[in-house]
Amino acid sequence: GRVLVGLWRMIEARPWQWLLGILVVGAVSVWYSLELRVETDFTKNFRDDSPIVKSYDFVESRLGGAGVWDVLVPVPADLDLTTLAKVRALEKDLRGIQVQGDAGQEAGLTKVLSLADVLDAVSLVDLTSDNFFARRALAPTLNVMQTKMPDLYASLDAVQPAPDGQPPQRWLRIMLRAKERMSAEAKSQIIEQVRRVTAEHFPGPPPAKVTGFYVLLANLIQSLSADQWLTFGAAAGGIGLLLLVTLRSVRLALIALVPNALSIFLMTGALGLFGTRANMGTIMIAAVSMGLSVDASIHYLVAYRRLRRAGSSVVAALEAVQQETGTAMVFATLALVVGFSAMAASEFVPTIYFGVLSSVTMIGGMFGNLIVLPLLVYLTEPRVENNGR
Numbered sequence: 001g002r003v004l005v006g007l008w009r010m011i012e013a014r015p016w017q018w019l020l021g022i023l024v025v026g027a028v029s030v031w032y033s034l035e036l037r038v039e040t041d042f043t044k045n046f047r048d049d050s051p052i053v054k055s056y057d058f059v060e061s062r063l064g065g066a067g068v069w070d071v072l073v074p075v076p077a078d079l080d081l082t083t084l085a086k087v088r089a090l091e092k093d094l095r096g097i098q099v100q101g102d103a104g105q106e107a108g109l110t111k112v113l114s115l116a117d118v119l120d121a122v123s124l125v126d127l128t129s130d131n132f133f134a135r136r137a138l139a140p141t142l143n144v145m146q147t148k149m150p151d152l153y154a155s156l157d158a159v160q161p162a163p164d165g166q167p168p169q170r171w172l173r174i175m176l177r178a179k180e181r182m183s184a185e186a187k188s189q190i191i192e193q194v195r196r197v198t199a200e201h202f203p204g205p206p207p208a209k210v211t212g213f214y215v216l217l218a219n220l221i222q223s224l225s226a227d228q229w230l231t232f233g234a235a236a237g238g239i240g241l242l243l244l245v246t247l248r249s250v251r252l253a254l255i256a257l258v259p260n261a262l263s264i265f266l267m268t269g270a271l272g273l274f275g276t277r278a279n280m281g282t283i284m285i286a287a288v289s290m291g292l293s294v295d296a297s298i299h300y301l302v303a304y305r306r307l308r309r310a311g312s313s314v315v316a317a318l319e320a321v322q323q324e325t326g327t328a329m330v331f332a333t334l335a336l337v338v339g340f341s342a343m344a345a346s347e348f349v350p351t352i353y354f355g356v357l358s359s360v361t362m363i364g365g366m367f368g369n370l371i372v373l374p375l376l377v378y379l380t381e382p383r384v385e386n387n388g389r
Helices: 002-013 015-033 051-062 081-095 115-122 132-148 150-156 184-201 213-247 250-273 285-309 314-345 349-380
Strands: 067-075 109-113 157-160 169-178 209-211
Touching: 002 015, 002 314, 002 349, 015 250, 015 349, 067 081, 067 184, 067 213, 081 109, 081 115, 081 132, 081 169, 081 184, 115 132, 115 150, 115 169, 132 150, 150 157, 150 169, 169 184, 184 209, 184 213, 209 213, 213 250, 213 285, 250 285, 250 349, 285 314, 285 349, 314 349
Parallel strands: none
Antiparallel strands: 067 169, 067 209, 109 169, 157 169
């Protein structure tokens, strides 16, 4: 308690210098928070010695990558050699896609496979030449595939049912494989180039579609960063409304949000500064930590207002709250930190990040409530007694 009172007296002695320092730190934290990047490597969600990481290493190094996705191209109901030639031309351009990957390395698609490739492999006649023999051999080759390899055929060629009165649409599937361990920027470039090349060859209608788990995961990861600030904003808005109802003061409600938001920006800013990529666990911290640390702000301000109504001056009330409520705040925060730190033993890395960084953020929120909160109250509270104190 004496230490906390001493801290408050240091703040009271030079309030404007403390405020300037807090503003500088806050501005730098917000700036680097905007530099925060999201982790796109799925294996980074697990420890390096886990079985799933070792399996991923095998697939990435020997089987062309773990990123599996597809291009669906619309074709006529009666498949012909001309359509197969268009599919081969598309595949050729897809195989030529290259982007700048991590560490300056070239990255692109490692595998491209379609029904045209399988037909070329099993047919006794050269189907790449549009002649009498090739045209006559196409239908029997398709029948052989359907009979001998029904599962493979069904995965490469499908007919989509259509509403009444409209003809069904036939689709050929081009299976793609790419490296999973790439940055979000490189993945986005590959996906956009695949979409561009596909649209050039099969503009439609209906247009060709680029889809699959690889695309889904890339879009999911890209949306995580935006979701982080969306959930943070929603949490701050909801908490601010409840603070307004509880404290019945717009000024105090806004003041209570500042130290808790600042601790979150300090954490995300540090991650952005040191280049640490955020994962699914990190994304959840902003909204969750806001709700955990604001509890201390409510206790602090309620106790402060009670003392003020009892006739205490601003300085005396803050000093008393700093000693009594501040002491309880420290021990409550340490108890939460101990509980959340248990997550560090998890095998799932996002859980580790969530536990450890939530603990760090709560400690930051504690200091914010012990430094920033009383400082803002002191600077904004109307004072008429004790020479303005």
